[in-house]
Amino acid sequence: VAVDLVERVHEQMTLDFIGQDQEHSLEIQLPFLQMVLPEFKLVPLMMENQSIETCQGLAQVLARVFAQGNALFVASSDLSHFYDYDRAAKLDRRALEDIGRYDAVGFARDVATGKCEACGAGPIATVLLATKALGGDKVTILKYANSGDVTGDRWRVVGYGAAAVTRSA
Template identity: 45%
Template sequence: MALSGGGVRGLAHIGVLKVLEREGIPVHFLAGTLGECLKGKNALIVASTDLSHYPEYDEAVKADRIVIEAVSKFDPAELRHSMDEHMRLGVPELHTMMCGAGPVYVLLEAAKLLGAKRVKVLKYANSGDVPFGDKNQVVGYMAAAIW
């Protein structure tokens, strides 16, 4: 199943997560349903998202580090709280810390329900890290595995 706020086509693209949230239905309801559907099956859940959008390089690294630390702790509630707190700081040109936050919340919750215990961040970079990358306006990226 693909849950995405980025490049993968999945449930988020038909607006399921946004509608649930707008209607006051917690994301963990979808995670619970997903977990029950996949229990005992050999399945892969993919959540795709970019991290920070458009701040300058150093601010992106700070914002992305907050997301990476919360994901590494396997704690969707802390992830949401940490991102909300950081966005309140009004960092110039920081439009979002994770455009696919909903899919990531669902993935973290569902993975826990399915018995996952570990998170490993495989790679972090932002668009300013590549040759000729513009460090004045970047987008962050992270790859992580949960099992």
């Protein structure tokens, strides 16, 4: 953990330090990061309050803290949960359209109004806002699937998407 960077974030925003929590998104991402990045420092953040105002505030702090140097921002979230295949695909398509347009505010609004779902909508919106503030200018949707694509059970599926934010050279 990059304690110095966590402290810099904490100086600008109230953080509660969590010891034992049921959230598991970091544990899911860590093996992938370890495979592709032999050495890295981590600033793990979890968001309880995922309002757009909180996302905007955190994104501003992250943009200031990471203005110098290189950083990889990772937000982890499922998309829709437990709809039939077609309904899930429709909800998830809306989420990925917002994300692909680099529209954090529209994405947050669509989640709030039920037009799409993501349990980690706050982290996704925050990453979109922070990376845009740091010069990101393009989002590419890399892959979409739901659990029905893997298991064949199309009655109750969970949606997943992958996207990358990049900056033109």
